Amino acid sequence: MTSPTPAFPRQQLEEALQRARAAPLYEGRFPKTESLDRKRWEQLPLTKKDDLRAAYPFGLLAVSPDQLSTYHESSGTSGRPISSYFTEGDWEDILTRFLRNGVRLCRQDMVLIKTPYALVTTAHQMHGAARTVGATIVPADNRSANMPYSRVLRLLHDLPVTVAWCMPTEALLWAHAARKAGQNPAKDFPRLRTFLVAGEPLGAAKRARIEALWGGKRVLIDYGSTETGSLAGECERGHLHLWSDRLYFEVRDSQTGGFHQEGSGTLVVTPLFRKAMPLIRYDMEDTVELSHAPCACGSALPTVRVLGREMGLVNVGARAVSALELEEAIYADAAKTGLWFWRARVREGSLEVEIHADEDSARMRVLQALEAAVPGVRVKVTAVAAERFVPDALLSREVPMQKPRFLFGETEDWKSLDYA
Template sequence: MRTALARDLPVLGDWRGFDELHRLQEERVAWTLERALGTPFHQGRLRAPSSMTGIDALSDLPVTRKSDLRDAYPFGLLAVERERLATYHESSGTSGAPTASYFTDGDWEDVADRFARSRVGLGPADTVMVRTPYAMLTTGHQAHRAARARGATVVPADNRTLVVTGARVVRLLRDLDVTVAWSLPTECLLWGAAARFAGMDPGRDFPSLRSLLVAGESLTPARRAAISRLWGGIAVIQDYGSTETGSLAGECPQGRLHLWADRFVPQVYDPATGRSSRTGTGHLVITTLYREAMPLVRYDLADRVRIREEACECGWWLPTVEVLGRETEVRGTGTTQVSQSRLEAAVFSLPERYGVLFWRARTLPDHLEVEVEAVPEHAEQAAAELENALRATLGVECRVRGRAQGELVSESVLSRTDGFVKPRSLFGADEDWDRAFDYH
């Protein structure tokens, strides 16, 4: 679907073939470097755009890491006047120091347009539940803006709030005839469990729901299939991005994940050698092409990816990407490295009749410990089969314990309906006035 854009942004179909895509990138990279040179962070790190001899010369420039963004907090990468900023965001700050990210209205048009390219095909007939964070992060805002830009109705549910519990999500999905939900993959499993706890069938009692649009976690084919089965076979569609960039890749009508390489230059970077290439396996490094407020030059997302440039029946002529996970999603036990994605693939390959939705694992010095929820009559069998599978596929000593449903994800989590209450200062004699300002 071609939409009118206020900015001079590329539209799918404007180029035919990867050579034309590369020329499009070449035409924009000097603009990005010129803007970047005007920021405190990039001064002294970059050379003038006139000395660049093409996209391949980007590989000679230093890599920008998340630690650099922390050091440049809050406005070290600002390339426009403060008056032009539309929004300011920060990462979750799990390291103790935030990374800042900021956007102009023009930047938001770019982000929303990229997100809306997905094969989910948002339109005026859709009601879209946004169940990702709004507070400080960009993820909820990009989905909200993209849905509104395509005329859809938005239900701003958020997932960092007590206002909207899991039980309330289920009610909204059903009562509002939600057609598309945007969330973490785990949320889709939690909603399904909450619906079942309330006596509903996720695959039957939500006939309007046509797609689950997910991001933010690894999504193996086995997990995707499990989510789809739980919800009656509807499409589970993946997006990939970050707080600093917004959407970086989305699925085409053929179900393949494509990088939005007309809006940024993607490179595969090997941190061990410092070499970069257009395709292959390594860290994803990107250089923005249309970012006004905060141009990023060779930004290393620290995600391991596999990039290919190959023809696809969709005709988009954009590289395909397989997201292999982050280094933080790998843990060692003994001499073996265990990745979350390989564990996930094994868990969700268990037979559907076992009812497995939730699991957890931890690496100990001499073995891997795993717990998996299953229906009571199959819990022991599920544990035994998973233990054998992990030993065979990972070559690691492991101990798997079957847990009854409700032990990993409690019934209170699935059924809780109480939410946010407002602060107040006047109480009756039988009320707890110690909660005057405890209004979570």
């Protein structure tokens, strides 16, 4: 049964357009209209990532500079970094919608934040949300010299950490590091209750593997970007709900170029209340499936499945494949094979895959699963040691805080110690 088309938020979109006209990038870009409707809205040009790159650093600034609270930049993994900035009011909007997810963060929680305390917004988003509800924060940062995996495990074990905020693959790496250190991730971290993850697509098979390794602890997803903040959060029933009362979402059909309120295509986003950096019809370049079907959690907000980015597709012969598509097949039998890590590359028209797993049967099982998932593609699977993915020394090292030193004892070799 087709879901009813949601109401068109005319007044809020008109106000968003009015704010956007103050930004240099949008000056003269949007014609004024007496009565905005869905048809006229869909005739407005999209804002592309290249537009945001060209607007660096303040071409999208729509308020006076003294109203800004923070300045950020994207990770730059898909090109030149994109600037993003927020007022205090913008941050209040982001944090309140972020806190709606199924984690139900509260004062009794202790949160390990294991994403970069840097120009991207992820750590700052969780930090602000945790402060809002009075939770205790462990500001661990991400992959810095001062936060090796051994220290992460010590913090998770010795402190009453209940929630970890990280990328999905980090949770897998921590479980592997715990096993290498003689710990059982399913039993030796009893106070940890939930992983809240973001930053990469996560399919059902890999999620199930992570949850099993950690003894059934929940893995919930937040979806967003540095440019927008949180766009969707996962409910207790496992569905990712878009914050459609705070942002207007459209799905662009990649075949026809038409726009819809549900179905498959690329996601287009317009924040309804953003002041510092209004975005009008921003093309996220993420392929999604959006639905307005009712959710068992009771929320009326639409749900979304994030399938990855169009630019993330790789051609193998005549077929395009995505990392998420391959990953679902690779982890499908992980409970039996003990699969940990994988990577793949295209070479001479074939797909070469390396895996690390506990069981010798993994190679053949993964090969069969991939041949079924991507028929017509030649696949070669090789089982390799875990060191090919993550060196043992990286998992076990302890690194003291790095500070400049100027005075050394008689037995110390100052030539071997870094100044900076």
